[in-house]
Amino acid sequence: xxxxxTAQPRGAASRRLASAPRRRASRAATAATxxxxxxxxxxxxxxxxxxxxxxxxxxxxGLLSRLAAPGGGVGWDExxxxxxxxxxxxxxxxxxxxxxxEAATALAKAHGPCAxxxxxxxxxxxxxxxxxxxxxxxxxxxxxxxxxxTQDIEIEVDRFAGARAxxxxxxxxxxxxxxxxxxPSPQAAVDLAVDALATLCLGLNDGDPVDAGDxxxxxxxxxxxxxxxxxxxxxxxxxxxxxxxxxxxxVRAACTSRRERAGAYAA
Numbered sequence: 001x002x003x004x005x006t007a008q009p010r011g012a013a014s015r016r017l018a019s020a021p022r023r024r025a026s027r028a029a030t031a032a033t034x035x036x037x038x039x040x041x042x043x044x045x046x047x048x049x050x051x052x053x054x055x056x057x058x059x060x061x062g063l064l065s066r067l068a069a070p071g072g073g074v075g076w077d078e079x080x081x082x083x084x085x086x087x088x089x090x091x092x093x094x095x096x097x098x099x100x101x102e103a104a105t106a107l108a109k110a111h112g113p114c115a116x117x118x119x120x121x122x123x124x125x126x127x128x129x130x131x132x133x134x135x136x137x138x139x140x141x142x143x144x145x146x147x148x149x150t151q152d153i154e155i156e157v158d159r160f161a162g163a164r165a166x167x168x169x170x171x172x173x174x175x176x177x178x179x180x181x182x183x184p185s186p187q188a189a190v191d192l193a194v195d196a197l198a199t200l201c202l203g204l205n206d207g208d209p210v211d212a213g214d215x216x217x218x219x220x221x222x223x224x225x226x227x228x229x230x231x232x233x234x235x236x237x238x239x240x241x242x243x244x245x246x247x248x249x250x251v252r253a254a255c256t257s258r259r260e261r262a263g264a265y266a267a
Contacts, residue, residue, distance in 0.1 A: 079129040079232040103220035115201035127193040128229035133182035134167040144200040194254040207262025215255040223247025
């Protein structure tokens, strides 16, 4: 009986010693297991989606620096859509009453989903940050028409940014890429912004008049957007000359002269 009692602990100890290599091997295999692919990592996936949308050609660290900077882009970088949207919101927040947000809300309430502020912001970005200069005005109007059907902001951001990048690449040389960007006149930029919003939000055909109530909302929505682009253009980017301009008066003139631009965006 005494021999049997001492044999059992020895057997248990032997089993523990025998299983130790297996446990070490299991831990080693677990440590060697590669991390999950980026498609399974929500943080990496979100970062990639953001980088695709901006299409700034910068590493993620540079992209985040641009988004955090009060003035937007750096050097000769063109004004990206997220930078533009954030600057527009910051500009509006600095004014008592948040007039831009109020006008955008009123426009959406009057004209439905196509007139949501995100769609309005996209159209204003296209008109202010290259439309009528690097990118043909017709491309901006066609983008507004597509939005009325698809409501797909991401694809329109990609399309416009790609067209703008292609226009910049046409120069070829570094000197050509660093040359001053085309800068439309303030009235030309306002005309394009009015026509893009009339197409997207109001569902009007080219040349159709804008009623007084909508024109009043446009007077609040358009000038701050062009001012944001003009501020970025001081660093060499795209934007019209905007200093000392009566934006509301230009918007009124653009609304009343729409009939004269009835065929301006034909193929």
